[in-house]
Amino acid sequence: MSKSGIFTSSLAKKYWxxxxxLFLITFLVxxxxxxxxxxxxxxxxxxxxxxxYAYFMGHNIFIKIxxxxxxFSILAHACIGLYLAVQNKKARPKNYxxxxxxxxxxxxxxxxxxxxxxxxxxxxxxxxxxxxKQKVAETVPLHYVENTTxxxxxxxxxxxxxxxxKITIKSALTTNGNYLEVAAKDVESGNSQxxxxxxxxxxxxxxxxxxxxxxxxxxxxxxxxFFGHTEQGGKANDLALVAVILYVISMFVLMFHLWHGFxxxxxxLGLNHRKYNGLIRFVGQAFAIVVxxxxxxxxxxxxxxx
Amino acid sequence: xxxxTININLKIWRQKNANSKGSMETYKLDNVSTDSSFLEMLDQxxxxxxxxxxxxxxxxxxxxxxxxxxxxxxxxxxxxxxxxAVTTCQLHMRKxxxxxxxxxxxxxxxAFPVIKDLVVxxxxxxxxxxxxxxxxxxxxxRTMDANAIPIGKAEADKxxxxxxxxxxxxxxxxxxxxxxxxxxxxxxxxxxxxxxxxVEAQQRVxxxxxxxxxxxxxxxxxxxxxxVECPKEISLENIARMNREYLKAMVSAE
Numbered sequence: 268m269s270k271s272g273i274f275t276s277s278l279a280k281k282y283w284x285x286x287x288x289l290f291l292i293t294f295l296v297x298x299x300x301x302x303x304x305x306x307x308x309x310x311x312x313x314x315x316x317x318x319x320y321a322y323f324m325g326h327n328i329f330i331k332i333x334x335x336x337x338x339f340s341i342l343a344h345a346c347i348g349l350y351l352a353v354q355n356k357k358a359r360p361k362n363y364x365x366x367x368x369x370x371x372x373x374x375x376x377x378x379x380x381x382x383x384x385x386x387x388x389x390x391x392x393x394x395x396x397x398x399x400k401q402k403v404a405e406t407v408p409l410h411y412v413e414n415t416t417x418x419x420x421x422x423x424x425x426x427x428x429x430x431x432x433k434i435t436i437k438s439a440l441t442t443n444g445n446y447l448e449v450a451a452k453d454v455e456s457g458n459s460q461x462x463x464x465x466x467x468x469x470x471x472x473x474x475x476x477x478x479x480x481x482x483x484x485x486x487x488x489x490x491x492x493f494f495g496h497t498e499q500g501g502k503a504n505d506l507a508l509v510a511v512i513l514y515v516i517s518m519f520v521l522m523f524h525l526w527h528g529f530x531x532x533x534x535x536l537g538l539n540h541r542k543y544n545g546l547i548r549f550v551g552q553a554f555a556i557v558v559x560x561x562x563x564x565x566x567x568x569x570x571x572x573x
Numbered sequence: 574x575x576x577x578t579i580n581i582n583l584k585i586w587r588q589k590n591a592n593s594k595g596s597m598e599t600y601k602l603d604n605v606s607t608d609s610s611f612l613e614m615l616d617q618x619x620x621x622x623x624x625x626x627x628x629x630x631x632x633x634x635x636x637x638x639x640x641x642x643x644x645x646x647x648x649x650x651x652x653x654x655x656x657x658a659v660t661t662c663q664l665h666m667r668k669x670x671x672x673x674x675x676x677x678x679x680x681x682x683x684a685f686p687v688i689k690d691l692v693v694x695x696x697x698x699x700x701x702x703x704x705x706x707x708x709x710x711x712x713x714x715r716t717m718d719a720n721a722i723p724i725g726k727a728e729a730d731k732x733x734x735x736x737x738x739x740x741x742x743x744x745x746x747x748x749x750x751x752x753x754x755x756x757x758x759x760x761x762x763x764x765x766x767x768x769x770x771x772v773e774a775q776q777r778v779x780x781x782x783x784x785x786x787x788x789x790x791x792x793x794x795x796x797x798x799x800x801v802e803c804p805k806e807i808s809l810e811n812i813a814r815m816n817r818e819y820l821k822a823m824v825s826a827e
Contacts, residue, residue, distance in 0.1 A: 276782055276783065276786060277752075277785070278782055278820075278823075281792065351794075358683050358751035359683065360683050364584070366647075367650030368747075371796075371798040372796035372801070376795065530795075534795045534813055534816070535793070536820070537815075538813065539812075539813030
């Protein structure tokens with residue numbers, strides 16, 4: 268290895284920016300496909316599909332490795348990017364009194380650092396709202412369903428007609444795909460009985476104290492409530508409209524960042540060829556529009572369906 | 574040919590020496606022929622200043638036919654002014670309107686300190702060249718004829734296109750990061766594309782980039798402003814080629 272350094276030289280930093288940027292672009296595709304389930308599927312089926320998907324993403328070893336590469340990429344992309352931006356500012360201590368940069372370069376290309384900083388703020392709040400609750404604080408409740416049925420408790424001695432009471436059965440979705448009854452409640456008297464103890468995500472038999480199953484967290488409802496939806500219960504966010512608007516604005520910012528960033532990554536890695544430049548530009552700009560647009564419609568649709 | 578004249582207002586950067594602060598000064602110049610070049614217009618202004626017993630404006634110029642790379646000037650917010658693929662000496666006053674206010678500033682970059690008025694020190698480019706922008710040739714008397722090695726026309730043309738860089742610094746001046754990537758990549762490319770340049774290819778790109786970084790130029794963000802403002806229309810392909818060359822050298826040079 269020469270003294271050039273794979274971290275210190277200006278070109279090496281650009282390689283890191285390009286590689287982490289391209290990885291994050293592929294991450295966006297996966298994240299989008301997962302999130303689209305929030306609006307393509309509805310009702311209990313949609314809720315279950317999303318929560319099982321979220322459980323899979325949190326427990327598959329291959330996905331876990333990819334998650335760590337993603338955290339690294341976000342941090343490296345942000346840190347190196349900010350460092351480069353500071354260096355670039357220093358390279359021109361005195362600005363022009365009169366400058367017309369619009370005559371020779373595109374607007375997004377000149378504001379990558381500012382766009383990136385806004386995206387970083389978005390990522391931090393986005394992770395605090397969902398990722399933190401699911402993975403670190405573990406405050407996301409389990410996925411429960413409640414069914415109220417008329418349960419026969421005897422027969423009328425005079426008429427022989429069945430006597431029923433309304434009983435609500437609360438079941439938890441488990442990681443092996445079944446619903447496990449965890450509590451029963453008499454609707455009239457309000458008396459309830461726990462059938463299974465829950466400890467974190469663990470479902471424990473009341474009598475034997477043995478592990479019965481593991482529950483799946485209900486991230487779906489957290490997301491739905493966050494963007495103003497209450498069909499699955501929970502408390503809707505009073506600031507849902509603000510959250511939706513900020514989310515949509517962030518996706519616009521992401522669009523501008525990708526508009527320049529996608530093609531720029533190829534150039535930084537030296538992948539510039541007359542035969543393919545047109546294709547790279549087309550794919551990059553199409554990606555920059557389509558992906559943030561699809562991300563943005565998710566909270567909008569959730570809000571409109573509230 | 575009917576010659577037309579215009580009257581213009583000029584806002585020009587004046588700075589006594591490298592250590593003084595400097596400021597934009599306003600001048601009025603009448604009867605400027607639209608056929609005169611921008612530098613001839615400055616000559617006319619300097620004549621006026623000398624007649625008024627004022628200090629003339631210092632600016633760089635040499636061949637005045639677009640090939641030496643001496644003339645610089647950031648005119649109306651663009652390197653070498655609003656025209657494309659020209660140096661300031663090839664920019665004509667017919668590109669400006671009667672009564673227009675024209676801003677004239679020196680190249681702005683940490684690596685190009687102002688010496689006086691519109692003159693900047695571009696020796697950073699020389700030091701980058703000295704770091705590796707050459708091929709070592711044995712001159713003991715048994716020098717090989719350069720044309721003895723056959724080179725494909727397409728490759729030769731690409732090398733020549735890169736070699737047309739006159740080192741004026743418009744790329745640095747135009748870049749929002751004051752990056753010298755287009756210049757350095759042209760100098761790397763003109764040799765990397767030819768067989769004579771292969772021998773020292775790896776060390777060349779490593780040393781030239783190292784020197785570029787040490788001079789305090791900014792980093793490339795691929796805005797493409799440099800290639801648009803370059804008087805010799807050096808292509809961004811050269812920057813990509815340098816990125817490839819550097820990547821290869823970084824991972825394999827000993």
